[in-house]
Amino acid sequence: MIYPIVVYGHPVLRKEAADFLPEEKGELKQLVEDMYETMYKAEGIGLAGPQIGLSKRIFVIDATPMAEDLPELAEFKKVFINARIIERDGEPVIDHEGCLSLPGISEEVSRPSRIKIRYVDIDFNEHEEIFNGWAARVVQHEYDHIQGILFVDHLAPLKKRLLKRKLNAISKGKLNVNYRIKVAK
Incomplete structure (x- = not known):
């Protein structure tokens, strides 16, 4: 199932998401498949629960399309559930970011170059991993979504203020994208 992408202005994007409970494990397999399908349809490399209107701590990443320019991302496809970043360090790096929930906006964002994150997979097995470089950037971008933060908040x-007109247009659904969107009512 392909979900519409929730765009800027919708309150779900500003709410800290809730954890999945172990008893909700049964619904995760289909949800993850649907999230990947939605992300691929919209030509994204990451998608978080709030971006499909689900205020739950889940995000999926498939950064393999970036592997031609960034070979370290060749195998970077993961699901993060109930994630918590437990360390951020390394040199701050500034690079461009965009977002499916903010179509047509791409800005330079400074982020730490290294993170340590704890999360569970769809079987509720706990993991703790360190990510560096672009992998760390992508994880932090998606993690922000489950925290109710958008990349424009880092500007x-x-x-x-210079983006205000574009942001207002997005919140009213005045945009041209190749995927279904959902605006606040």
Whole structure:
């Protein structure tokens, strides 16, 4: 099932998401498949629960399309459930980011170059991993979604003011994308 992508202005994007409980494990396999299908349809490399209107701590990543330019991402396809970043360090790196929930906006964002994250997989097995470079950036971007944060929140106030017109247009559904969207009512 392909979900519509929730866009800027919808309150679910600003809410901290809830954990999945072990008794909800049965619904995860289909949800993960649907999230990947939705992400691929929208030509994204990551998708979080809030972006499909689900305020739950889940995100999927498949950064393998970036492997031609960034070979370290060749095998980077993962599901993160109930994730918590437990360390952020390394040199801050500035690079462009975009988002399916903010179509048409791409801005430079500074993020730490290394993170340590704890999460469970769809079988509720716990993992703790360290990610560096672009993998760390992608994880932090998706993690922000389950925290109710958007990449534009990391921008300087002047930059945000300059984007106000575009953000207002997105919140009203005045955009042209090749995927279904959902705006706030």
